Amino acid sequence: MVQYNPKDWITFIFRFHKSDTFRQLIPMMILIGLYSYGVGYLEMEYWKLSENSHVKNITIMHGMLGFVISLLLVFRTNTAYDRWWEGRKLWGSLVNNSRNLAIKLSAILNDEQDKTYFRNLISSYASILNKHLKNEETGLMLFDGLDLKIDHEKHRPNQVAKMLFQKVNDLYTSGKITGDQLIILNAEIQSFTDICGACERIKNTPIPYSYSAFIKKFIFFYVMTLPFGYVFSLGYYVVPVVVFIFYVLASLELIAEEIEDPFGNDENDLPTKKIAENIEKHVTEIL
Structure with a gap:
């Protein structure tokens, strides 16, 4: 941009x-x-x-x-x-929701390993969504305690969202979080998929x-x-x-x-890569 x-x-x-x-x-x-x-x-x-x-x-x-x-x-x-402008508002919501999820997890979790897992995965969602909207290939991301292997034949952001919810559900079944906390975290994770769907609607529906x-x-x-x-x-x-x-x-x-396609690589398209990097920075600071 x-x-x-x-x-x-x-x-x-x-x-x-x-x-x-x-x-x-x-x-x-x-x-x-x-x-x-x-x-x-x-x-x-x-x-x-x-x-x-x-x-x-x-x-x-x-x-x-x-x-x-x-x-x-x-x-x-x-x-x-x-x-x-709608695309910009959606990525602004992704920034806010990523921060909110990180803040809630920071307050709820005590295990440092769990915090590290979410710190890496929340940051990865924004990065993978950026590449998904630009039809770019996603490489293997290696983090401490996390092997993020993305199947390019399937919907890439959904795979990350699924891993997020699976981890939250594992925390609930292991007794690390309560049912009320599960509901709160579920709403934040669901918002990621809602934002992804809205971005895809803009991208896949041209004039x-x-x-x-x-x-x-x-x-x-x-x-x-x-x-x-x-x-x-x-x-x-x-x-x-x-x-x-x-x-x-x-x-x-x-x-x-x-x-009209704000998620491309034109000079005046949205700086989604920069926004994803900011999300990674903020989530890392919180968690």
Whole structure:
């Protein structure tokens, strides 16, 4: 995730980060600039269309459709940001629930070996969930008194959650914790699986294809028709104007595409690896 100072305007304006949409759109912007120049040349130099040509009235269509495309892009951006923010709230809940579970276990348990077991396993859940959401391989994790062997053919976070509950149940059957304490700890462990399921819902349910494809086609054909009408009033200045309009509209769509899956490896995705490391640090301090 990109770290920045929101009050530093100069940096925002003149610095081009590698995730900036300008870099990604340069090839298309060049092509659209050449296309706009070609349309201007044909209308003014080759066909020699007059100011009274009906082609000039195509700007009426742009005025009507401009409002529609703005509504679509606002809805698209807000939907993508809602998914990003919901993912952040879920990982914030994972941080809090990991701390709460560690605090309760620290107060309940007396055996140092049991504390070590939970210290390693609670930290592992966040790390494995991060890799699970990014479809990364999980290696063998070796800890004192714990061999965490993950079967990649099965659901990886569920395996860790199962080990957590099995250990809590063993503590209950051995008389180290009471029934009331079992219920309290069970609620915390269950919240891990609830968070995992909510993250998977975001990851595995993309924006409907027909909606995303329609917006892209709408932007493309809207921009492609701009030079035909505005060349009469702007002349060859239509080239930078059309390129700029395309940059603004396409950038909004690119930003929405990037943040709608907040658990990937893009520059603006959630720093889930860093959050998992913080969970490990906090749990280690508590236990």
